[in-house]
Amino acid sequence: MSNVEIANGNELVAEAAIAAGCRFYAGYPITPSSEIPEHLSKRMPEVGGVFMQFEDEIASVIAAIGASYAGYKSMTATSGPGLSLKQEGIGLACMMELPIVIVDVMRGGPSTGLPTRVSQADYMQARWGTHGDHMIIAIAPSTLIETYTETIRAFNLAEKYRTPVILLTDAVLAHLHGRVEIPDISNFEIIERTQPSVPPEEYYPYDVERFGMIPPLPNKDNWRKYKFHMTGLNKDKTGFPTVDSKKVEEDEERMINKIMNNIKDIESFEYYRVDDADVLVIAYGTNATAARVAIDEARSKGIKVGMFRPITVWPFPEAQVFDLSKKFKKIIVSEINLGQMLYEVQRASKGNSEIFTVLQAAGVPIRPQQILEKIEEVSK
Numbered sequence: 001m002s003n004v005e006i007a008n009g010n011e012l013v014a015e016a017a018i019a020a021g022c023r024f025y026a027g028y029p030i031t032p033s034s035e036i037p038e039h040l041s042k043r044m045p046e047v048g049g050v051f052m053q054f055e056d057e058i059a060s061v062i063a064a065i066g067a068s069y070a071g072y073k074s075m076t077a078t079s080g081p082g083l084s085l086k087q088e089g090i091g092l093a094c095m096m097e098l099p100i101v102i103v104d105v106m107r108g109g110p111s112t113g114l115p116t117r118v119s120q121a122d123y124m125q126a127r128w129g130t131h132g133d134h135m136i137i138a139i140a141p142s143t144l145i146e147t148y149t150e151t152i153r154a155f156n157l158a159e160k161y162r163t164p165v166i167l168l169t170d171a172v173l174a175h176l177h178g179r180v181e182i183p184d185i186s187n188f189e190i191i192e193r194t195q196p197s198v199p200p201e202e203y204y205p206y207d208v209e210r211f212g213m214i215p216p217l218p219n220k221d222n223w224r225k226y227k228f229h230m231t232g233l234n235k236d237k238t239g240f241p242t243v244d245s246k247k248v249e250e251d252e253e254r255m256i257n258k259i260m261n262n263i264k265d266i267e268s269f270e271y272y273r274v275d276d277a278d279v280l281v282i283a284y285g286t287n288a289t290a291a292r293v294a295i296d297e298a299r300s301k302g303i304k305v306g307m308f309r310p311i312t313v314w315p316f317p318e319a320q321v322f323d324l325s326k327k328f329k330k331i332i333v334s335e336i337n338l339g340q341m342l343y344e345v346q347r348a349s350k351g352n353s354e355i356f357t358v359l360q361a362a363g364v365p366i367r368p369q370q371i372l373e374k375i376e377e378v379s380k
Contacts, residue, residue, distance in 0.1 A: 004181050009147045009173040010035035012180065013103055014043065016151035017075050019185045021192070022101070023049035024074040026063035028056050028082065031115045032171040033105035036077040057082040061089030061102065068098040069230060071193070071220030073155060077103035080113055083122055083129065083166075090164050091130035096230045097206070097255065098217075099158035099165075099193075101151070106170045108363050117363030118171040120285055123340040126166045127314045133252055135259035137266060138166040138314035140285040144178045149188075150311065156191040157266060161258055162214055168313065170336070172286045172365055193219045200226045206251070207237045213258045259315060267312045269320060273299065274306030279379055280328040280353075281307045282321070282345055287336050287366055294371035303379045313341070318348040325349035330378045334358040334371055354378075 007015075014036050017025070025044055027037045037053065044051035050067070054060045060076045067074040078086060083104045093100050106122045108114030113121075126138040137157050141150040151167060158165040194216040196203045205228045207215050218226040233241035234248045242248065259266065270288075273295060274280065283291040288309045298305045308324055310317050321344075325331065331353045333342045338361045346355055358374045360366050 003184070004179065006177060007144070007180055008035060008175055008177045009144055009169055010105065010175070011039050012144060012147040013077070013151050013167070013169070014039040015182070016148040017101070017155065018043055018047055018049070019188070020073065020152045020155035021190055022073045022075050022155060023047065024064065024067035024072040025049070025076070026052045026054055026060040026067070026074070027076050027078065028054055028060050030057070030079045030082045032107055032174045033077045033079045033082075033103065035174065036103060057085035058089065061086040062092075064100045065089060065093050065096070065098055068093070068100050069096070071218055071223040073099070073159070075101040075103065077105070079105045080107045080109045080119070080122060081111060083125055087129040091132060091134070092232045093164040094130065094134040094136070094255065095132070095232050097162040098230075099162055101154045101158055101165050101167060103167045103169065105174045106168060108361065114363040116171065118286070118336060118365055119361065119363065120170060120287065120336040121340070121361065122168060123313065123335070123337065126168055133256065135256050136166060136314050137161070137163060137259065137312065138168055139268070139311060140168040140313045141173065141311070142285055142288045142309065144173070144176060144180050146311075147173060148180070148182065152188055152190070153268070156189065159191045159193055161262065161266075162217060163259065168285065170286055193217050195219060195222055196226055203228060204237045205230060205239045206235055208254060209237070213254055213261070263315055266315065267317055269311055269317050270309040272307040272309065274308065277304045277306030277328070279303070279305040279330045279332065279375060280324055281305060281332045281334060281371065281375070282341070283307060283334045284310050284313055284341065287334055290366050290368045291334055291371050293368035294375060297368065297372050298375045303375060305375050305379070316344045316348065318344075321345055321348035322350060325352035328353055330354050330356065332356045332358060332371070332374055332378060334366060336366060337361050
């Protein structure tokens with residue numbers, strides 16, 4: 001791509017993945033994510049990467065995990081019901097602690113739902129779709145340029161914390177065409193895997209005592225040199241299964257703490273016109289763009305309202321929402337579903353604020369006017 005492109009969100013995700021160093025894509029086409037594999041089927045061979053279309057979503061995510069095990073930065077993309085099918089694979093990547101990026105272009109559901117329409121209905125699925133105790137990182141860009149920058153950040157976080165990262169976009173952002181100035185990739189930090197500093201015979205993939213909370217993982221150049229074992233079973237430092245209750249407990253807690261103890265590095269959010277505001281809107285993804293328009297219109301009418309926008313939606317920005325709840329007596333939660341992030345806002349605000357909603361699951365975006373009307377209603 002040149003520095004200025006007319007592109008849609010799916011194409012920008014694909015280009016950002018290449019810029020971040022992704023060289024293996026495995027997927028099964030499903031609307032509204034299909035332009036991602038379409039674009040990568042052309043671009044991957046050009047950069048020396050591998051593109052593979054599989055028979056379904058389950059095979060796709062497992063192939064991406066296999067490529068990550070072999071040291072490649074890897075990605076898969078899907079939509080709504082496809083994310084459901086990938087959940088066991090995502091759980092496997094969590095347990096094996098293998099970096100992969102899963103792009104989910106959200107659409108309406110449940111089941112086949114609304115294949116070509118917008119939704120934010122996978123918010124909770126991203127966090128709680130798998131079984132077992134583990135954390136997940138999920139990121140929700142709001143604009144075309146953020147689909148590019150946040151995709152790169154998703155790869156960086158995946159590599160840094162040896163974990164799957166889910167990028168949540170939606171049908172509007174995926175198919176929105178616009179003029180985008182692509183940042184110079186040299187301005188980005190591209191995080192690569194930390195390599196073992198010990199002889200191969202001394203390397204174990206989960207050797208916390210020797211390497212710390214996040215042990216190094218061989219890349220594609222060192223993978224054959226450092227032969228090691230991984231499994232979906234609870235493991236000890238060697239990667240072989242264990243049912244030792246003490247080791248299992250410690251391992252489970254470490255996998256959670258490697259995320260939660262680094263939340264300051266992982267979290268990202270935006271405050272918009274909140275300093276003098278009396279009412280707060282909380283929105284994310286493309287719906288935050290509608291909220292921003294509504295807030296500007298409300299401000300032009302003399303209503304003091306601002307917005308808090310989580311960009312890292314998981315882990316949920318609990319501390320920020322709690323602090324805001326102490327300032328704002330009235331909070332409006334807006335999302336393109338019937339109330340999912342709403343539960344987190346209610347939990348984090350601990351009853352400090354009166355919560356109002358602008359929710360919709362009709363397959364069409366929430367209009368700024370709908371949010372403005374709620375702002376005017378609660379501001380009286």
